[in-house]
Each structure stands twice: as structure tokens, then as C-alpha cells.
Amino acid sequence: MSASTYRVVRSSRASRIGLAVGALLVAGLAVLPYAAGSGTLRTLISFLTLVTVAQMWNLLAGYAGLLSVGQQAYIGLGAYALWVLADEVGVHPFVAVPLAGLIVGLIALPTAGLAFRLRGGYFAIGTWVIAEVYRLVIANIQAVGGGSGVTITAASHIARATRQNVTYWLALAVAVGTIGLVYGILRSRLGLALTAIRDDETSAESLGVHVFRTKLWVYVLSSFGCGLAGAVIYLNLLRIQPDAAFSVNWTALMIFVVVIGGVGTIEGPIIGAILYFILQETLADYGSWYLILVGLVAVVITLKAPRGLWGLLTERRPVHVFPLQRHVRIDASGEIPPVSGRPRSACADE
Amino acid sequence: MSLLSLTDINSRYGTFQALFGVELRVDEGEIVAVIGANGAGKSTMLKTVVGIMRSPTGEVRFAGRPVGHLPVHQRVSLGMSLVPEGRRVFPSLTVRENLLVGGWVKRPGPWTVTKILQLFPLLERRIDHPAGNLSGGEQQALAIGRGLMANPRLLMLDEVSLGLAPIVVRHLYAAIPAIVEAGTTILIVEQDIGQALSVADRVYCFLEGKVALSGRPRELTREQIAAAYFGV
Numbered sequence: 050m051s052a053s054t055y056r057v058v059r060s061s062r063a064s065r066i067g068l069a070v071g072a073l074l075v076a077g078l079a080v081l082p083y084a085a086g087s088g089t090l091r092t093l094i095s096f097l098t099l100v101t102v103a104q105m106w107n108l109l110a111g112y113a114g115l116l117s118v119g120q121q122a123y124i125g126l127g128a129y130a131l132w133v134l135a136d137e138v139g140v141h142p143f144v145a146v147p148l149a150g151l152i153v154g155l156i157a158l159p160t161a162g163l164a165f166r167l168r169g170g171y172f173a174i175g176t177w178v179i180a181e182v183y184r185l186v187i188a189n190i191q192a193v194g195g196g197s198g199v200t201i202t203a204a205s206h207i208a209r210a211t212r213q214n215v216t217y218w219l220a221l222a223v224a225v226g227t228i229g230l231v232y233g234i235l236r237s238r239l240g241l242a243l244t245a246i247r248d249d250e251t252s253a254e255s256l257g258v259h260v261f262r263t264k265l266w267v268y269v270l271s272s273f274g275c276g277l278a279g280a281v282i283y284l285n286l287l288r289i290q291p292d293a294a295f296s297v298n299w300t301a302l303m304i305f306v307v308v309i310g311g312v313g314t315i316e317g318p319i320i321g322a323i324l325y326f327i328l329q330e331t332l333a334d335y336g337s338w339y340l341i342l343v344g345l346v347a348v349v350i351t352l353k354a355p356r357g358l359w360g361l362l363t364e365r366r367p368v369h370v371f372p373l374q375r376h377v378r379i380d381a382s383g384e385i386p387p388v389s390g391r392p393r394s395a396c397a398d399e
Numbered sequence: 400m401s402l403l404s405l406t407d408i409n410s411r412y413g414t415f416q417a418l419f420g421v422e423l424r425v426d427e428g429e430i431v432a433v434i435g436a437n438g439a440g441k442s443t444m445l446k447t448v449v450g451i452m453r454s455p456t457g458e459v460r461f462a463g464r465p466v467g468h469l470p471v472h473q474r475v476s477l478g479m480s481l482v483p484e485g486r487r488v489f490p491s492l493t494v495r496e497n498l499l500v501g502g503w504v505k506r507p508g509p510w511t512v513t514k515i516l517q518l519f520p521l522l523e524r525r526i527d528h529p530a531g532n533l534s535g536g537e538q539q540a541l542a543i544g545r546g547l548m549a550n551p552r553l554l555m556l557d558e559v560s561l562g563l564a565p566i567v568v569r570h571l572y573a574a575i576p577a578i579v580e581a582g583t584t585i586l587i588v589e590q591d592i593g594q595a596l597s598v599a600d601r602v603y604c605f606l607e608g609k610v611a612l613s614g615r616p617r618e619l620t621r622e623q624i625a626a627a628y629f630g631v
Contacts, residue, residue, distance in 0.1 A: 238503075241492070245500045248489035255449055255483060257475030257504035257549060 067370030078221055082214040090217045094285045096326050097220040098278045099306060101227045103318035105274035106303035108231050111313035112243045113267040114250070116169075118300050119176030122160070122183045123272040125294035126153045127279025129193060132289055135203040142204040143215050146223075146280040153276025154269050161268045165261065177297060184295035198290035205287055213285070220281045227274045231315055232371050234270070243267065247313075305343075309350045311357025315371040320358050400463075402427045402553055402584050403448065403479075407457030410440075410447045417443040418454070419608045425553065430575065430585045432595035432616075435605030436628060441588040442484055444605070445555050448586075449481045450474045462552065476504045478552035484561060484588075486538040488545070490531025494522055497530050497541055501548030508550025509581045515544035518574050536567035543571065553584045560591040568594060592624065606630050 082090060102120065109115045130149035135142040160179060167175040188196045204212060234240050242263050245253040254260045283289050302325075310321025328346060332339040354361040363369075401424050408421040418440045425431045433441050446452040448459060450471040459467040466474050480501075489497050498512050516523045519540040525533060530541055539559060546554055560568040568591065575598050579585060589595035596602060596616040604612040604627040612619065612627035625631070 241496060241500055242503070244492055244496075245489045248491055249487050251451060252483055252487040252489065253500065254471045255451060255475070255481040256501055256545065257472045258500065259470075259472045 064369055064371065071370070075221070075225055079218070082217055087213060090213055091285065092326070092330075094217055094220045094281065096322060097217075097224040098282050099302065099325065100224045100319055100322045101220075101278040101281075102275055102299065102303050103306040103310070103322055104224075104227050104231050104315070105271040105278075106300070107307045107312065107315075107318050108234070108267060108274075109271040110304075111307065111317075112235065112240070112247055113264050114247045115264060115268060116173045117164075117176040117268075117271075118173045118297065118304075119164075119178070119180035120271070120275050120303060121295050121297055121299040122176075122180035123153050123157065123275035124279035124282065124299050125180075125183060125187065125291065126156055127276035128283035128289045128294045129187060129199075130276065131280040131283060132193070132199050132201050135201055136199070139203075142201065142207065142284060143219065146219055146277065146284060149280035150273050150277035153279070154273035157269045157272030158265075160272075161265050164268075165264065177300075180295055180297070180300075184291050187295070188291040194289070194291075196291060198288060198294075200288050201283065204284055216281060216285050219284070223274075223277045223281055227277075228315060228319075228371075230270065230274070234267075235315070235371075239263065239266065305347055307357075309347055309357055311359035314357070314359050317357050317359040320362075324358065400427050401425070401460075402429075402462060403586070404460045405444070405448070405457065406460075408444065408447055408454040408459070409456045410443050410452050410454045412443075412452075417608050418447070420457075421605075421608070421610055423603055423610065425584060425586050427552075427584055428579065428582075429600045430579060430587065430598050432587045432589055432599035432602045433605060434589055434592050434595050434602060434624075434628065435611075436590070438607075439605035440608040441605050442557055443608075445481055445557050445586070445588055448474075448555065449479060451481075472504070475549055475551075476506070478506060478550075479555065480546040480549040480551035480553070481555045482542045482546040482557060482559070484557040486535070486542045488530040488533070488538050488541050491529060493529055494526045494533070494541055497545050498548050501545030502550075504549050506550040510547040510550050512548075515547060518547075518577060519544055535563050536570070539563060539567075539571055540574075543574070547578065547583070551583060553586060554578065555586045555588070557588045558590065559587065560589060560594055572598060592628065596624075604628055 078093070081093070085093075102124065106117070106120055109117055109120070127149045130152040131142065131145050134140040134145035134148055140148060164172060164176050164179060187193055193199060235243070242253065242258045245256075245258060246260055246263060250260055279294065283294065306321035306325050307318050308321070309324055310319065311317025324346075328343055329339075332342050335342070350358065356364075403423075403425040405421055405423040408418050409416060410418040421440070421444060423433075423444070433444065435441050443452060447454050450466070450469060454467065457467075458465055461474065461477055461479060466477065469477075489500060492500065495512065498515055516526070521537055522540055522544065525537060530538065533541060543556065543559070546556075559571055563571075572594055575585060587595055587599065599616055602614065602616050602619070603610050604624060606627055607630065611630070612623060
């Protein structure tokens with residue numbers, strides 16, 4: 050084979066079908082408020098925000114190897130940023146959602162400076178401690194409601210149907226946007242660096258990859274996504290209490306969804322969130338048995354399918370709905386075969 | 400002209416001192432070999448050069464400027480590249496993606512994916528395979544190619560022969576003249592004395608963290624090398 054007779058493609062038949070199905074699904078979800086009831090929308094808002102935070106945790110842990118147990122900090126801060134912007138500054142609550150995400154991203158910068166001093170298990174515990182510090186600080190400031198919390202009154206003045214519909218659309222936009230963001234990052238040079246760092250940090254560093262800066266970017270982006278999700282969640286709930294907003298259960302949920310779906314894949318957190326919601330909807334009436342059964346499912350999946358459900362499904366026949374690897378297509382005659390997707394010229398990335 | 404010079408390097412792992420006042424010089428266009436037994440401090444010296452480890456004393460100069468205070472990525476940008484011991488390719492990335500990470504700093508120079516595939520044709524048929532699926536020899540070729548993708552002025556090879564069959568090692572060493580011809584200076588760390596001396600212009604022998612012997616291979620006797628290598 051001559052070095053000049055190949056080209057690099059990333060799309061596959063599965064990814065093109067997946068993209069078409071995904072586009073139809075998003076279009077269908079976008080018009081759902083005109084057909085579905087209030088209960089369905091509330092459930093879907095919860096589902097979409099769960100997909101968002103799971104994607105963010107997966108980016109952080111599955112790709113950058115940063116096992117954070119403190120992402121609830123950014124859900125809580127997103128909620129409080131929404132309240133401050135909407136009730137105290139006077140920004141329209143719907144406009145305040147993206148601004149809350151940006152504020153949380155900014156707060157994550159100095160937080161990362163502190164958290165990144167720790168490694169491995171210490172980083173995990175450290176991020177949890179940082180989240181607890183944020184919770185305690187907020188709970189002790191009376192101006193933000195103290196331990197009893199606050200109500201987003203600016204949002205409660207909006208007509209219920211309008212608020213719920215727009216909140217749903219925001220949740221959908223945030224979920225689709227974060228999946229697109231993760232996909233874009235992982236297909237970029239930054240994604241290549243992230244995978245290299247995950248595989249071998251020292252090797253990546255000795256090739257000139259700026260490990261600290263790359264991880265910092267991912268941490269800030271992940272916090273931004275969690276901040277957006279936090280703002281959407283509490284725009285839906287209206288009442289913010291620090292114990293609930295900064296609860297470690299948020300991160301436990303992210304970890305559960307990512308682990309059962311498949312760590313280090315974009316498809317995994319989506320599959321995991323679907324399974325979680327199916328379990329929740331079907332087992333919710335069984336009281337404490339529900340938690341036992343969910344735990345049992347987690348144990349069985351981690352033992353029988355360590356790569357998660359997506360890994361199990363694609364074990365025999367690899368399918369990439371979100372193709373990330375660069376595949377080389379070679380024609381036996383030396384001619385470059387016609388390929389669709391995003392073909393690149395031979396050795397384009399040299 | 401001296402491309403790399405080390406003066407009074409005393410690197411340590413916590414309380415354990417691994418290098419003691421190491422002095423070393425690599426001139427532009429040379430192949431310099433550092434030999435020594437396990438634990439002699441050879442790899443520690445390379446880690447200190449590239450910046451993974453720091454020496455509390457002394458100076459690392461590269462291309463005429465002190466670089467001891469610079470982080471790793473800046474040193475790589477200046478033109479040094481380390482091929483680490485044990486290959487350490489990125490197993491979940493394909494061969495091509497590994498090479499692309501190697502070219503992260505985007506220094507101008509002769510080495511491209513195509514050139515690397517010409518240097519190591521065995522990689523060409525494996526270009527789309529995850530690096531974790533390659534044989535040891537293929538992984539080592541990939542690790543060297545990945546290091547070259549940075550278009551370094553100085554390529555540092557750490558234990559190329561480790562765990563490989565002699566025929567594979569000979570095949571890899573056969574690529575070294577082409578690398579030097581392309582304008583890259585080479586610093587090799589090896590336990591395989593024969594291979595190292597066969598290509599080196601100059602050699603340093605490390606013993607217990609110190610330079611025990613240095614000189615041109617043809618000027619050193621087997622007895623001198625054995626004494627410096629084993630400390631007898």
C-alpha cells in the first residue's frame with residue numbers, strides 16, 4: 050500500500066442512520082409540548098437534565114480521568130445563580146439560565162486550581178469536600194435564604210404552561226447542546242489529547258500535550274454543563290434548598306447512569322439514563338424495594354458488563370452512533386474510494 | 400555546537416537520590432549512548448532532561464539556553480522529544496492517532512505521517528488498528544515514530560530493545576541512520592551495550608547515579624566498559 054492512497058473517514062452507516070434517527074427524535078421531542086401533558090413534560094425535563102449531567106460527568110471521568118464526586122456543587126451553584134440573576138438582578142428567568150451556566154463555569158476556574166492539587170482518590174474526596182463547603186457557605190448566608198432556601202419568584206409569575214413548555218425546550222436544548230459539545234470536543238484535537246491523557250498521562254505530557262490546561266478546560270466545561278442543568282432543574286422546581294441542591298445524590302446518580310450505560314462513550318450515558326427512568330417508572334411503587342432493585346441492577350451490570358450496557362450491546366459488532374476514531378479507507382487498486390461523511394485528504398493531519 | 404548539556408544534576412525521588420552530579424553533553428548531529436545496569440539512573444536522567452523530573456541543583460541547557468525551569472510542553476516545543484521506556488503507546492488510539500498526538504506541538508520539519516510510514520513500513524498495514532493490538536516491535540516502532548512526529552532536534556530513546564527479540568531490535572536500530580540524516584540528534588539510553596555501541600558516536604556509562612566512564616566507543620576497551628558497567 051502506498052502511503053498516499055488512503056483517506057481518513059469517521060462516519061459509518063450506523064452513524065449516518067443514528068444521525069437521521071437522532072434528528073427525527075429531537076424534532077419529535079421539540080413539538081411534544083403541543084401534545085403531551087404536564088406530568089410527561091416534568092418527567093422528560095428530569096430525563097433530559099439527567100442526560101446532560103451524565104454526559105458532563107462522563108466527559109470528566111470517562112475521558113479526562115477526573116473522578117469527581119463533587120459535581121453537585123455546580124448543580125447547586127447553577128440553581129442559586131439562576132435565583133440571583135432572576136430575582137435579585139432582574140434578568141428574565143429564561144435568559145438567566147445560560148448566564149447561570151457561564152457564572153458557574155467562571156466559579157469552576159478557581160475551584161479547579163484548588164482541586165487539581167489533589168490526585169486520584171484524594172481528588173475524588175477533595176471535590177466532595179469542596180461541594181460540601183459550597184453547601185455550608187450558602188446555607189449560612191441569610192441573604193440567599195440560609196438553610197431553608199429560596200423560591201424563584203420571578204419564574205413563578207410566568208404562566209404555568211408557558212414556564213413549563215419553555216423549561217422543557219431549555220432542557221432539550223441543553224441536553225442536545227451538551228451531547229453536541231462533547232461530540233465536538235472528542236472529535237477535535239482536544240479530544241485526541243484527552244484520550245491520550247486517559248491512556249497514559251506521562252506519555253502525553255512528554256509529547257508536549259499541556260495536561261493541566263487540557264484537564265482544566267474539561268473541568269470548566271463539565272461544570273458549565275452541570276450549572277446549566279442545575280438552572281433548568283430549579284426553573285422547573287422553583288424552590289431551591291441547599292441540602293437538596295448540593296446533595297451528593299446528584300453525583301451518585303450521574304455515576305450510576307454512566308457506569309450502567311458505559312463509561313467513555315457518548316451513547317452510554319443516554320442508554321443509562323433511559324434504563325434509570327424505566328426502572329424509576331416501573332419500580333417507584335415498591336417503596337424501599339425500588340432502591341434495593343436499582344442497586345442490584347447496578348451490581349449485576351458492573352459484574353456482567355464492565356463496559357456498561359452499550360459496551361455489551363456493541364461487543365460483537367462495534368457500532369458507533371457517534372463515531373470518534375479516525376478510520377482509514379484503502380482501495381486495492383490504489384484509487385481513493387468514494388466515501389461520505391467527513392472524508393479528509395490523505396494524511397491531512399500531518 | 401553543544402545541543403544539550405547537563406551540569407551538576409542531582410535528581411531525586413523524594414528522599415532517594417537517583418543522580419549524583421551528572422555532567423553530560425550532546426552535540427548537534429551526534430548519536431550519544433548512555434549505558435548502565437538497571438537502576439543506574441539512565442531513565443531518571445532522561446526524565447530530568449525533558450522536565451518530568453527536576454534537579455534541585457545544576458543546569459539543563461538546550462540549544463544554548465537554560466531550560467531547567469520550563470514545563471515539559473515548552474521543552475518539547477523547543478525541540479526535544481522522549482520515547483519512553485516500555486513504549487507506552489496510547490492503546491485505545493489507532494496508529495495514526497498516536498502519530499497525530501506525537502505531532503501535537505506542530506514544529507516544522509521533515510517528519511510527517513507519510514515519512515514515518517516510509518521509515519517503518521510495518522506500521523502502514525496497521526494504521527487503522529488500535530495501538531494496544533500491536534506486537535511489541537510494532538509498538539516500539541510506533542513509539543519512535545510518534546516521538547519523531549514532534550520534529551525534534553533531539554530525540555531521546557529510552558531502552559528501545561527492552562523485551563524485544565534481537566531481530567526486531569536490529570530492525571529498529573537500522574532506522575537510526577535515516578533519522579540522523581534527516582537532521583535529528585539522538586540520545587539513546589540502553590542496557591544492550593552491543594547495540595548502543597554499534598551506532599553511537601560517543602558513550603557515557605552510568606553507575607549508581609554517576610557518570611563512571613565516557614568517551615568514543617572505539618577508544619574504550621571492553622575491560623574499561625565492563626568495569627564501569629558492573630562497578631568492579
